[in-house]
Amino acid sequence: MDCSSATSTTLSRPLLLLADLQDHDHHEKDHNNESSGTTTNININPLTIDWSFLQKQKHIPKDFIWPKGDLPLITSAKEELREPLVDLEGFFKGDEMATRAAAELVRQACSSHGFFQVINHGVDPHLIDLAHQHMESFFKLPTSEKLRARKMPGSPWGYSAAHAERFSSRLPWKETLSFGFHDQDCSVSVVEDYFSSTLGKDFEQTGMVYQMYCEAMMRLSLAIMELLAISLGVDRKYYKEFFEDARSIMRCNYYPPCMQPNLALGTGAHCDPTSLTILHQDQVGGLEVFQNDNWLSVPPLKNAFVINIGDTFMALSNGKYKSCLHRAVVNRYKERKSLAFFLCPKEDKVVRPPHELVLGEQTRMYPDFTWSDLLHFTRSFYRADSATLPNFISWLLSSKKPNN
Numbered sequence: 001m002d003c004s005s006a007t008s009t010t011l012s013r014p015l016l017l018l019a020d021l022q023d024h025d026h027h028e029k030d031h032n033n034e035s036s037g038t039t040t041n042i043n044i045n046p047l048t049i050d051w052s053f054l055q056k057q058k059h060i061p062k063d064f065i066w067p068k069g070d071l072p073l074i075t076s077a078k079e080e081l082r083e084p085l086v087d088l089e090g091f092f093k094g095d096e097m098a099t100r101a102a103a104e105l106v107r108q109a110c111s112s113h114g115f116f117q118v119i120n121h122g123v124d125p126h127l128i129d130l131a132h133q134h135m136e137s138f139f140k141l142p143t144s145e146k147l148r149a150r151k152m153p154g155s156p157w158g159y160s161a162a163h164a165e166r167f168s169s170r171l172p173w174k175e176t177l178s179f180g181f182h183d184q185d186c187s188v189s190v191v192e193d194y195f196s197s198t199l200g201k202d203f204e205q206t207g208m209v210y211q212m213y214c215e216a217m218m219r220l221s222l223a224i225m226e227l228l229a230i231s232l233g234v235d236r237k238y239y240k241e242f243f244e245d246a247r248s249i250m251r252c253n254y255y256p257p258c259m260q261p262n263l264a265l266g267t268g269a270h271c272d273p274t275s276l277t278i279l280h281q282d283q284v285g286g287l288e289v290f291q292n293d294n295w296l297s298v299p300p301l302k303n304a305f306v307i308n309i310g311d312t313f314m315a316l317s318n319g320k321y322k323s324c325l326h327r328a329v330v331n332r333y334k335e336r337k338s339l340a341f342f343l344c345p346k347e348d349k350v351v352r353p354p355h356e357l358v359l360g361e362q363t364r365m366y367p368d369f370t371w372s373d374l375l376h377f378t379r380s381f382y383r384a385d386s387a388t389l390p391n392f393i394s395w396l397l398s399s400k401k402p403n404n
């Protein structure tokens with residue numbers, strides 16, 4: 001995308017400042033956080049946030065302050081997650097010995113905390129760079145331009161500033177751009193169509209880049225699904241076939257610098273409700289994983305993808321693999337960006353583990369459910385956090401009770 005052309009069409013930028021607006025009735029009933037330190041008492045305009053204005057303030061608005069128990073102990077130097085790098089080269093070549101070695105690393109990591117990293121993944125490094133460049137260009141646009149892609153009520157896709165259109169406190173210190181991906185109909189490039197229809201001709205190249213990026217993510221996802229099946233000792237096609245008509249979510253995360261990083265969070269502690277996340281972070285650092293009762297930082301590796309197990313795959317593994325608890329912290333000086341591809345099954349597919357994992361005395365850990373039920377739950381009733389799945393199952397079972 002030629003950024004100058006994008007800015008040349010920029011409308012005269014209306015001064016979109018924080019405005020005192022009636023707080024929206026969000027689906028989340030927030031409890032205002034009692035937090036230490038002076039706060040800027042500005043009502044967040046749910047339609048937009050002027051980050052350049054925000055960053056000039058000495059204190060962050062109260063709605064961005066998280067409860068003490070959620071906050072990073074900024075004073076402690078973060079211990080790094082010592083995570084094996086799973087080399088996929090041998091697996092891609094069909095080398096059985098290398099495949100078994102990779103599967104064993106995956107099994108150990110996923111049985112404990114659902115997180116590993118992969119190298120020699122086969123994704124073109126230039127495509128990854130392009131995806132980062134276009135993400136940078138988009139988030140650097142004037143607010144009025146970004147708002148042309150803003151999430152409309154009822155739609156999961158589009159631009160959001162701090163999810164201020166959904167939540168009224170514990171706002172994440174981030175901007176996001178989310179869109180859907182599937183490759184069932186080869187005649188349609190869903191991502192290209194999304195960018196062209198939402199943002200116009202100037203974003204055709206961006207659409208092409210993210211279409212190619214999502215196609216690469218899909219290929220890698222299916223390869224990892226085969227490796228996960230091997231590591232679990234089940235039919236190596238089971239998960240690949242389950243996800244062949246996947247309807248996935250692509251999300252660009254942009255975390256501006258924050259003047260009070262010890263009071264804010266870029267993304268609060270959570271397990272992804274989805275199945276598998278393939279994340280590429282820039283070189284700034286800020287991703288943390290909860291392991292052995294500790295928050296550990298994940299050092300950025302340019303040639304690696306972060307892979308984490310989500311709630312839906314935990315159910316697909318009958319609880320053998322753990323949904324990874326993670327978060328993103330922010331810092332005072334450097335913006336941070338990450339590309340997150342969330343693999344999701346087709347909405348109406350019943351999430352059920354392969355029979356090999358439910359043999360004999362092994363009971364089912366979770367009832368049957370569909371991804372559309374879980375997605376609806378996170379969009380309408382429950383803000384995804386570290387306990388989404390158990391709360392979802394309670395909600396699902398109670399909604400099925402005959403007297404409901």
Ligand SMILES: C=C1C[C@]23C[C@H]1CC[C@H]2[C@]1(C)CCC[C@@](C)(C(=O)O)[C@H]1[C@@H]3C(=O)O
Binds near residue numbers: 249384
């Ligand atoms: C299905 C999804 C919901 C979220 C995006 C994908 C997978 C991760 C989820 C999320 C990032 C978990 C933390 C809270 C959340 C609201 C966020 O900070 O963005 C979640 C996403 C969402 O609901 O939009």
Ligand SMILES: O=C(O)CCC(=O)C(=O)O
Binds near residue numbers: 253286326328338
């Ligand atoms: O930005 C990151 O490093 C993590 C983002 C994340 O966990 C998410 O978007 O689900």
Ligand SMILES: [Fe+2]
Binds near residue numbers: 272
């Ligand atoms: Fe996540």
